[in-house]
Amino acid sequence: MSSYMEAAAAAKTEGLLRGACALLAAAAALLVGLNTQTETVLFIRKKATVKDVQALWVLAMAAAAAAGYHLLQLLRCFYLSRFADGKPCRHRRAIAWLCFLLDKGCAYITFATTVAAAQACVVALYGTHALQWTKLCNIYTRFCEQVAGSLVCAMLAAVGTALLSVVSARNLFRLYPSMLSPPPSSFVG
Numbered sequence: 001m002s003s004y005m006e007a008a009a010a011a012k013t014e015g016l017l018r019g020a021c022a023l024l025a026a027a028a029a030l031l032v033g034l035n036t037q038t039e040t041v042l043f044i045r046k047k048a049t050v051k052d053v054q055a056l057w058v059l060a061m062a063a064a065a066a067a068g069y070h071l072l073q074l075l076r077c078f079y080l081s082r083f084a085d086g087k088p089c090r091h092r093r094a095i096a097w098l099c100f101l102l103d104k105g106c107a108y109i110t111f112a113t114t115v116a117a118a119q120a121c122v123v124a125l126y127g128t129h130a131l132q133w134t135k136l137c138n139i140y141t142r143f144c145e146q147v148a149g150s151l152v153c154a155m156l157a158a159v160g161t162a163l164l165s166v167v168s169a170r171n172l173f174r175l176y177p178s179m180l181s182p183p184p185s186s187f188v189g
Contacts, residue, residue, distance in 0.1 A: 017163060021161055022067050028059070028150045028154035032147055032154075035146045035147060036050075039140060055119070056121075059114060063110070063157065073103075093172075093175050110154065111162070117151060118155075121147055124136040
């Protein structure tokens with residue numbers, strides 16, 4: 001019964017971390033995905049949207065997918081903490097491997113898209129004189145501030161997802177016998 005209680009507590013802890021990652025990823029997706037600003041530049045009305053910078057569009061889609069993935073995993077954690085009753089599952093190793101690989105992939109994709117969007121935002125913030133790209137954040141200030149907020153949320157979600165991949169690795173490798181301990185010796189000397 002004690003191992004069941006430990007497993008339920010671990011599932012609840014993992015669920016809390018998954019819930020936080022889902023909220024942060026959803027906030028990042030919504031902040032960047034719904035962000036627009038219209039300004040008049042030289043008597044021409046221009047509208048800045050997320051589709052103007054492809055890296056931001058990819059970030060919005062990746063963050064939304066990560067939020068959905070964490071929500072599904074949160075439901076799995078809820079099920080394990082409430083209804084599993086300590087019953088062993090014959091597909092436990094396969095499920096653990098699947099969760100581990102999906103968590104790793106989600107962590108990599110979330111981190112990569114966030115860094116790519118941050119790089120695009122640095123170009124928008126400072127411009128690139130060699131390519132004659134001008135600064136855009138002095139025109140679309142509110143747009144850039146909201147993108148910065150979404151980048152912070154996305155980076156926190158990426159760090160949380162990396163922590164979750166460590167938890168998945170722990171859950172996976174606990175299913176295998178220890179390779180570090182020596183085999184029991186039958187020789188008595």
